[in-house]
Every structure is written in C-alpha cells, then in structure tokens.
Amino acid sequence: MLKVAVFDEEHEKDLQTEINSFLKGISEEQLIDIKYTVSAACDPDGEQLYCFSALILYRK
Template identity: 45%
Template sequence: MKVKIFDFEHEVDLENAINNFIKNKKIIDIKYQNSHFYAGNEQIYSFSALIIYENDTKIYDK
C-alpha cells in the first residue's frame, strides 16, 4: 500500500493530476479537502487530496 499527496491552487489542476495518476492503479481511498486564506490583499485557495493505492497492474493486463 502506498500514498500520494496532491496540492493545487485550482481545482481543475487537482482533477487533472488525479485522473492522470490513477491510471493502472488500484485505488483504495481518496481523501479530499479544500481551504482558503488571505496573503495580504490576495485570497488563496488550496485544493488537496491524499490517494491511498496499490500498483496492481494485474487487473489491467488484458
């Protein structure tokens, strides 16, 4: 079992990264969270996910 953590400022970037990463992997669970904070006058968003997975290529060898 392994884990992978992703963190992006835009939700579309997170979505694309996850979709690319999970190819040919057996996904056990995905934990997701978002948050925002202020840095000066700028509001910054954080979209993150923790993916628990196994490299199980046997289920894709057809």
C-alpha cells in the same frame, strides 16, 4: 504494500487533471481511498488564496 500519493494545486481543475492522470496508472483493485480537502486564506493584501489537496491511498 500500501502507498500514498499526495496532490496539491491552486486550482481545482489542475487537481482534477493530476488525479485523473495518476488514476490511469493504477487499476481499480489497487485504489483504496481518496481524501479531498480545500483550504482558503487571505494574503496581506486581502486577496483570497485557495489550496485544493487530495491524498490517494492505494496498493502497489
């Protein structure tokens, strides 16, 4: 069965930690793909906001 896990963090190091923690729980054979994206926007005060996201496709 195919499954997905989605991770979304404000800081790239936090995303890295979450992904590494998840990957420890599955074998290399279960891992199919990892998709990564970064989004940036400005809030009304002009402060930049970042969103670091990843989707992991794996076999259960």
